[in-house]
Amino acid sequence: MSNGCMETILNRRSILHFKEDEIPEDVLNQVLGAGLRAPSPGGSLTTGYRGIQAFSIIVVRDRQRRAALNKMLCDGKKECIEQAPVSLVFCVDLHRVNRWAELQGGVPHFKGVGVLWVALRGTYAAAQNSVIAAYSLGLGAQYVQEIVWQPYETLQFFKLPKRVLPVAMLVMGYPAEQPPLAPSLPxxxxxxxxxxxxxxxxxxxxxxxxxxxxxxxxxxxxxxxxxxxxxxxxxxxxxxxxxxxxxxxxxxxxxxxxxxxxxxxxxxxxx
Ligand SMILES: Cc1cc2nc3c(=O)[nH]c(=O)nc-3n(C[C@H](O)[C@H](O)[C@H](O)COP(=O)(O)O)c2cc1C
Structure with missing residues (x-):
């Protein structure tokens, strides 16, 4: 038995070449909203606190900033960053939760690898939710690994406060190609x-x-x-x-x- 969601998941493939068409605001909002609806660790079904959602998504649309991003991350070699009308940068965000705890009389001690682990898992769940939503809406996407290997400049480029760190990047737009499906392990x-x-x-x-x-x-x-x-x-x-x-x-x-x-x-x- 198949359904639309399964078809989207099974037919998804990474896209390298994009049309110039912009992503309409309402479509992009659905993609981002799907990210926000991803399951999130930190909290549980039984404690009245459902998910810490320790991530932020930075939307990069500006053409010049996309070109600068390509230059900064990939020496200008990854054309898809400039071609795709939108880049989404998913960051673990422990800045927000620390400030919130402090402002509300809690303890701002969300740090360390253990908490990072919590945030990281939720951030990737959000990114992949957005990917699937994007494909279901006729868009294509590609993860860009370089976002995690060029840290110093990215912190400034996105004006990231302490405890916010990019861990996933997607370029997204309408596909200009239909590459073959990648072979999977059995x-x-x-x-x-x-x-x-x-x-x-x-x-x-x-x-x-x-x-x-x-x-x-x-x-x-x-x-x-x-x-x-x-x-x-x-x-x-x-x-x-x-x-x-x-x-x-x-x-x-x-x-x-x-x-x-x-x-x-x-x-x-x-x-
Ligand atoms: C976290 C992550 C980072 C990735 N980074 C890159 C990348 O920098 N460049 C690239 O060509 N593909 C990247 N990919 C995509 C993989 O190459 C791709 O998923 C794999 O080849 C399987 O192809 P498919 O996505 O079409 O099924 C990344 C995938 C993930 C999950």
Missing amino acids: FEAVVHEETYRSMDDKELIESFGEKEKYFREWVESLPPDSRHRQAMDAKGVKNLAQFVSLMTYTESFYRWRDDVVRSNLAMSELE
């Missing part, structure tokens, strides 16, 4: 009954089969002198696992990103 690899079941080696390798096939098709489509192909040849990369572990998640990747996250948390006084 059920057996991801879904476990009651307790975790480790796959045997053969099964584990096979579970990545669809992703491997997609990757190989991509490699075959590359011209011989392409940057990716040359880098892969130089490292002797033969399959997707090697590509991911040797070329993307490299040791310097970990070191640099660990450092960024730590200093980011320190600067935002969130640790």
Whole structure:
């Protein structure tokens, strides 16, 4: 049995190319409203306090600011940030809840990694609610990872107070393309009954089969002198696992990103 919501979820795909058409205000408000209606940790059904909602969403529409954002985050290389009429930046926001507690005679002690964990979970639930709402309204979107790897400037760019930190960014607009659906891991690899079941080696390798096939098709489509192909040849990369572990998640990747996250948390006084 299918329904509209399932169809939206199953047909969603990340969009890189957008039409220039603006998103009408009422449509964007529905997308944002869907974010606000996401489940939120902190509070419970039984205590009379339903969800801490420790997040804020910054809407970036201004063309020049989108261009500046692209430059700041991606050296101007991510065209979709400028092409899509709207960027939504989802921030964990412990500033608001701390001020509120203080103003109301509570204790403004919402900080530390544990509380950040609470806020982070709710923020991503909100972002993904907005994504699904957007697709159901004919829009497309793409997450932009760079928002979490370039902390210093973003704090100023968005005039963020302490304890507010961007953790997710979406570019959004009307799609100018319909890319193929991404291959998913099979059920057996991801879904476990009651307790975790480790796959045997053969099964584990096979579970990545669809992703491997997609990757190989991509490699075959590359011209011989392409940057990716040359880098892969130089490292002797033969399959997707090697590509991911040797070329993307490299040791310097970990070191640099660990450092960024730590200093980011320190600067935002969130640790
Ligand atoms: C938190 C998050 C950050 C992401 N960041 C990027 C990104 O910076 N660039 C990109 O091309 N895709 C990004 N993606 C999208 C993934 O590449 C995409 O979801 C994946 O390839 C599967 O494709 P699909 O979304 O079309 O199903 C991100 C996805 C998530 C959930």
